Amino acid sequence: RKEVEQDPGPFNVPEGATVAFNCTYSNSASQSFFWYRQDCRKEPKLLMSVYSSGNEDGRFTAQLNRASQYISLLIRDSKLSDSATYLCVVTTAGGTSYGKLTFGQGTILTVHP
């Protein structure tokens, strides 16, 4: 089983739609969680951190369920510029896992007019 699993998609949605991505992780010792965004032929960039209480950044909402080891990302009012691959990222803290991030395979989103 992969450490971080995502539905690869692709998700094809019209502008203005709401879309949700899910991610599960296998290591119960995981401490920090993130969503990264990767545009075609570009490097990954941090989109947002995911906090235990859930957090929102504009049109983006991230949720964490530690009991189910599940992370989600909700995008409201999709824009054409949201088209990208969204990477679920997990890290354990401490010991030799210092700073090491584990990436999911990514979910491809295409927003069309």
Place this chain on the structure above:
Amino acid sequence: DAGVIQSPRHEVTEMGQEVTLRCKPISGHNSLFWYRQTMMRGLELLIYFNNNVPIDDSGMPEDRFSAKMPNASFSTLKIQPSEPRDSAVYFCASGRGGDYNEQFFGPGTRLTVL
């Protein structure tokens, strides 16, 4: 403010040749990471350094791969000899340790081994 700098951006080489990829992390960051990305395997961590010391190299595929970080502002990833299956995009990333954990990626080196 300059981000992570990688060179070369593109490299085409023949099987058996030595390849050296270079990375300059963001000033002040104490962690540096080398990743490889392919369609089949996604983004894989190869090795990471903390304060110039290799911490985890378990992702290095085999002895043909080696990485060094002689100082806080420079790192190399070397493949010798290169093989066609090494073709991928290689990313370098840097970050601060502790609670931050955010990593800043360079633009990557697209390697093609013929």
